[in-house]
């Protein structure tokens with residue numbers, strides 16, 4: 001700007017200060033305009049065809065892409081509307097839910113009460129299911145008095161945890177799950193927020209996202225296996241070592257850059273589902289081991305719900321429904337990835353319920 005102004009001054013010599021001032025201000029104006037345009041451009045949303053190859057992931061989402069914005073603008077776009085806004089916020093909200101659960105458990109620890117007040121005093125969430133299970137069990141056993149199972153529940157159920165009895169059962173496996181879930185959700189939010197900045201960050205963040213999912217799956221196993229096989233240490237170690245090795249293998253496999261491409265969408269979903277569904281083996285084992293304990297069966301019920309929610313979410317992720325039916329109509333809201341995120345949070349919450357039920361059940365039992 002100054003250099004240009006100086007040049008003008010030399011050309012014009014002493015001829016008319018007023019003219020010089022006008023030229024100067026006109027040039028300043030055009031420079032400002034140029035700067036403004038550059039600033040506008042860097043925060044402009046572009047169409048799918050305008051994207052570089054590495055950002056082309058879903059051809060059914062046609063518009064509202066951020067593309068190679070400066071890092072600061074990319075970061076601040078968490079508060080603006082584009083086709084990743086809801087992907088970021090669905091998992092950010094999930095992160096906040098699990099952070100709140102962590103704080104709640106820690107607060108309970110200091111007060112000496114049970115995990116999340118023995119799962120909301122169990123009444124709202126668990127009692128109706130317990131009643132159904134009790135009814136069913138009563139039907140099966142002709143000789144049992146009608147209230148027998150209810151009495152059994154209230155003695156050793158989620159509701160009435162004796163603080164002294166519960167001391168021997170550690171809570172760290174529950175925290176392992178909470179930390180795994182929080183890592184997965186925050187990695188996912190960050191990936192959706194920042195991966196559009198550059199090719200380098202794109203590769204880094206999507207691999208971080210997949211590592212986060214694998215971590216969450218592995219961490220999910222710790223609670224149920226630890227509490228279900230609390231008195232069978234060899235089985236506990238065997239199952240936990242197996243799933244941890246499988247998870248590490250998955251992370252190493254997914255670190256290969258080529259596996260981050262859209263082409264391997266189905267492969268990634270299958271790998272995660274296979275890891276998740278390998279939990280069916282210890283689940284059946286636990287069910288046979290604790291068949292007489294309705295709480296364990298109820299926890300399994302929540303695990304089945306979790307599996308249904310995760311599998312449905314993965315179905316949306318792979319099929320890219322509904323945007324494939326009407327490309328462009330779901331760019332901002334309602335596309336498959338957002339639906340997938342909501343199902344993931346639902347699945348993780350169902351799993352939380354399962355862990356809390358089985359943890360509270362174990363706390364009510366005498367030591368091995």
Ligand SMILES: [Zn+2]
Nearest residue numbers: 087188337341
């Ligand atoms: Zn995602």
